[in-house]
Amino acid sequence: LIPFFSVVKxxxxxxxxxxxxRMFKLGMKNVVLRRAAQVAGVVGTAGAVxxxxxxxxxxxxxxxxxxxxHGGFFGAFDHKSLRRGHQVYKEVCATCHSLxxxxxxxxxxxxxxxAEVKEMAAEIDVLDGPNDEGEMFERPGKPSDxxxxxxxxxxxxxxxxxxALPPDLxxxxxxxxxxxxxxxxxxxxxxxxxAGTPPLRAGLYYNPYxxxxxxxxxxxxxxxxxxxxxxTDATVSQMAKDVVTFxxxxxxxxxxERKLLGMRAxxxxxxxxxxxxxxxxxxxxxxxxxxxxxx
Numbered sequence: 001l002i003p004f005f006s007v008v009k010x011x012x013x014x015x016x017x018x019x020x021x022r023m024f025k026l027g028m029k030n031v032v033l034r035r036a037a038q039v040a041g042v043v044g045t046a047g048a049v050x051x052x053x054x055x056x057x058x059x060x061x062x063x064x065x066x067x068x069x070h071g072g073f074f075g076a077f078d079h080k081s082l083r084r085g086h087q088v089y090k091e092v093c094a095t096c097h098s099l100x101x102x103x104x105x106x107x108x109x110x111x112x113x114x115a116e117v118k119e120m121a122a123e124i125d126v127l128d129g130p131n132d133e134g135e136m137f138e139r140p141g142k143p144s145d146x147x148x149x150x151x152x153x154x155x156x157x158x159x160x161x162x163x164a165l166p167p168d169l170x171x172x173x174x175x176x177x178x179x180x181x182x183x184x185x186x187x188x189x190x191x192x193x194x195a196g197t198p199p200l201r202a203g204l205y206y207n208p209y210x211x212x213x214x215x216x217x218x219x220x221x222x223x224x225x226x227x228x229x230x231x232t233d234a235t236v237s238q239m240a241k242d243v244v245t246f247x248x249x250x251x252x253x254x255x256x257e258r259k260l261l262g263m264r265a266x267x268x269x270x271x272x273x274x275x276x277x278x279x280x281x282x283x284x285x286x287x288x289x290x291x292x293x294x295x
Contacts, residue, residue: 060208060209060210060211060212060213061185061189061208061209063178063181063182063184063185063186063209064181064185065178065181066180066181066184066241068180068245068248069081069245070245070248070249070255070256073259073262073263074259074263075259076256076259077110077245077248077249077255077256078245079110079111080230081241081242081245081246082110082111082242082245082246082249083111083112084228084230084232084238084239084242084246085242085243085244085245085246085247085249086107086111086246087226087228087242088221088226088239088242088243088246089169089243089246089247091225091226092220092221092225092226092239092243093169093220093243094147094150095150096150096157096160096161096166096217097150097166097167097168097169098147098148098149098150098151098166098168098169098170099146099147099168099169099170099250100146100147100149100168100170101146101168101170101171101250102146102147102170102250103143103144103145103146103147104117104120104121104141104142104143104144104145104146104147105117105143105144106253107120108143110249110253114143117143118142118143121140121141121142121143121145122140122141122142123141124140124141124145124148125138125139125140125141126138126139126140126141126142126145126148150166161216161217162203162216163216164216164217166217169247169250170250170251171250171251172247172251173244173247173248173251173252174251174252179248179251180244180248182209183240183244183247184240184241184244185209186207186209186210186215187220187221187236187239187240187243187244188221188236188237188240189207189208189209190205190206190207190218190219191206191207191208192206193206193213197213200214201214203216204216205217205218205219221236221239221240222236223235223236225239226239
């Protein structure tokens with residue numbers, strides 16, 4: 001065995017082999033460095049594009065935060081607002097937007113009575129079947145039916161809206177970032193385009209809260225567009241608040257139950273923790289405080 005710190009003299013041929021190996025390693029190192037530089041250039045370009053995209057997205061006005069009654073740990077839905085919001089959706093939004101994931105029966109006990117839900121569902125005609133003769137037929141709606149869509153299919157929806165497809169609103173407050181504030185700001189944010197803005201194409205409207213600023217939906221809400229039976233003033237902000245509350249409930253109908261279950265769980269686990277702490281102290285206190293005496 002050769003000592004670790006000993007000096008070994010190799011013949012000339014051995015030195016040439018070592019030099020050749022070192023040159024090969026140096027060449028491979030240069031290749032690796034050049035390849036890394038190329039990759040870094042590609043990544044840098046992608047990063048620049050992503051940064052530019054981020055800056056472009058920052059040009060969209062960010063919605064302002066509102067204090068919703070159902071927000072926070074102890075918040076609950078304003079059920080009067082839910083009833084008004086359903087009216088706004090039915091009389092304004094349902095003209096173009098569907099609510100495919102919401103059934104009439106889910107409104108029972110939330111904003112309407114059982115009789116009101118049955119009467120509301122009976123107002124629509126549902127294509128059902130086939131019957132005993134193998135044919136489809138129409139029947140009055142039932143509470144188990146879902147809200148009807150305004151168009152037969154997506155192509156019909158696009159044809160009626162200048163090529164734009166109105167989104168389904170069942171989960172709209174969950175599908176958009178900061179959904180409740182975004183939808184409220186979008187509904188109330190229609191304004192004239194500022195000076196210097198490129199002219200909008202025909203059929204588009206300026207809204208700073210919509211990506212790009214140009215939206216195919218005209219301002220859906222106007223003062224006194226609906227008449228609330230409870231006498232509430234139907235201002236744009238009030239209607240927007242009510243319909244956003246209704247759409248939030250449509251996306252999370254179990255919100256109040258989930259919060260109630262969470263409070264019960266916290267109380268239960270807190271009681272268990274106190275009981276466990278007291279039992280631990282009761283059992284270990286004599287052992288931790290005992291003393292030993294030697295005689």
